Amino acid sequence: MTLIHIATNVLITFAIIITGGGMAEVKRGAIKSRFNYEIIIIDDGCPEGTRDVAEQLEKIYRSDKILLRPREKKLGTGTAYIHGMKHATGNYIIIMDADLSHHPKFIPEFIRKQKEGNFDIVSGTHYKGNGGVYGWDLKRRIISRGANFITQILLRPGASDLTGSFRLYKKEVLQKLIEKCVSKGYVFQMEMIVRARQLNYTIGEVPISFVDRVYGESKLGGNKIVSFLKGLLTLFATK
Amino acid sequence: MTKLAQWLWGLALLGSAWAALNVGALGLELPAPCRDVLWPLPAYLLVAAGCYALGTVGYRVATFHDCEDAARELQNQIQEARADLSRRGLRF
Numbered sequence: 001m002t003l004i005h006i007a008t009n010v011l012i013t014f015a016i017i018i019t020g021g022g023m024a025e026v027k028r029g030a031i032k033s034r035f036n037y038e039i040i041i042i043d044d045g046c047p048e049g050t051r052d053v054a055e056q057l058e059k060i061y062r063s064d065k066i067l068l069r070p071r072e073k074k075l076g077t078g079t080a081y082i083h084g085m086k087h088a089t090g091n092y093i094i095i096m097d098a099d100l101s102h103h104p105k106f107i108p109e110f111i112r113k114q115k116e117g118n119f120d121i122v123s124g125t126h127y128k129g130n131g132g133v134y135g136w137d138l139k140r141r142i143i144s145r146g147a148n149f150i151t152q153i154l155l156r157p158g159a160s161d162l163t164g165s166f167r168l169y170k171k172e173v174l175q176k177l178i179e180k181c182v183s184k185g186y187v188f189q190m191e192m193i194v195r196a197r198q199l200n201y202t203i204g205e206v207p208i209s210f211v212d213r214v215y216g217e218s219k220l221g222g223n224k225i226v227s228f229l230k231g232l233l234t235l236f237a238t239k
Numbered sequence: 240m241t242k243l244a245q246w247l248w249g250l251a252l253l254g255s256a257w258a259a260l261n262v263g264a265l266g267l268e269l270p271a272p273c274r275d276v277l278w279p280l281p282a283y284l285l286v287a288a289g290c291y292a293l294g295t296v297g298y299r300v301a302t303f304h305d306c307e308d309a310a311r312e313l314q315n316q317i318q319e320a321r322a323d324l325s326r327r328g329l330r331f
Contacts, residue, residue, distance in 0.1 A: 056328070103313065132304025145299045149292065155242055209309035237243040 081178055094168045101210050102166040109206050110168040119204035120173045121196055123159055124166035131161075131207030147228060154236045155194060159203050162190040163228075166208055173201055187231030194239050257281065 081095070094110060096102040102124070110122045125131050127148060136144070151162055163186045169177070176199070181191045196203060240248075260277055 059328075103309070126304075127299075130304065132306040132309075134306040134310040138300070141300050141303050142296070145296050145303065149296050149299070209304075209306035211306065211310045211313050235242075237241060239241055 081174065091171055092168055093171055093174050096166045101212050102208065103211070106166070106206060106208050113204045113206050114168055117202065117204050120170050120201035121193075122168040122204045122206055123161060123193065124164050124208035125159070125161035125205045126164070126208055126210045127160045128205060129207030131209065133210045133212060135212035143225070147225075147232075151190070151232060154232065155239075157193055158197055159193050160205060162193050164208075165189050183231055183234070185227070187228065187235075190231060191235060191239075194235050198239065 081093075092111075092114070094107060096104075106124060110124070113119065114122045126133050127145075133141070133144075147163075148161070151157070152160075155162070165186065167189075173196070177192050177195050180195050181188055183191045193203065257277065257280065261274065
């Protein structure tokens, strides 16, 4: 798992936390935006190639723009966010996947949406508006919609997409939520939203397009479905 | 209150109301046609809920937006980015 943190000028700083491969292209996309930033990469025992690319990018884009902060081994999403935030000087934190299923072009939209309503959280959704997916077969779409339907009925979360990990948080909101969340993996993402609801944080939504399988195969195995259901029922019964 | 607790409360409330009306417990004697409908009502509602669920999910799957343009655009941008980064010295 890799963290990339992007900070803009002194008044407002944005941190972007990215997991997965395809890092180089994502960073370049983000770099071309209007915002001043600094990128902190936290490498979680990622495969050789990833660390290598990160180091090269650090040289190419100057080390005040990109900082590399490695960790010993894969320690989990929550702690990775915490580690990243320690080095962050930002007011806002954006998380996304680095395998290019999340496109940096949406980042200005997130920021705009956040300003619009001063939202505590802005969540990317592929279920509403222009949002959508590419690279999913029918079975995957049915499972996705079905799972989302059940989630909406059981949890009434006030957000259309709970398992997504393309989000913008106010920094103090993210810190508070991480303290309180105990799940792992994408159930962690679900728990963040449910917790946020409980604490009366405001949540805005931005439709995003999710292009799958650019890097690597993303399969939805039986295991994942079972753990999703377990996570869902836990949230249902304990929140 | 947890969501589970909310559901249980709701079901308990509706369930006891239904049972009470069926048994005539509160001294409310409903006319026969009403009771004929009331008795199997939970089963009807369950079936209706099932149909609604299937219908909604089916509709949503059918209208699940497919982002072909996004995919194509992304591929182009990847090529562009790789070219640019190679120029700057990145070795993949």
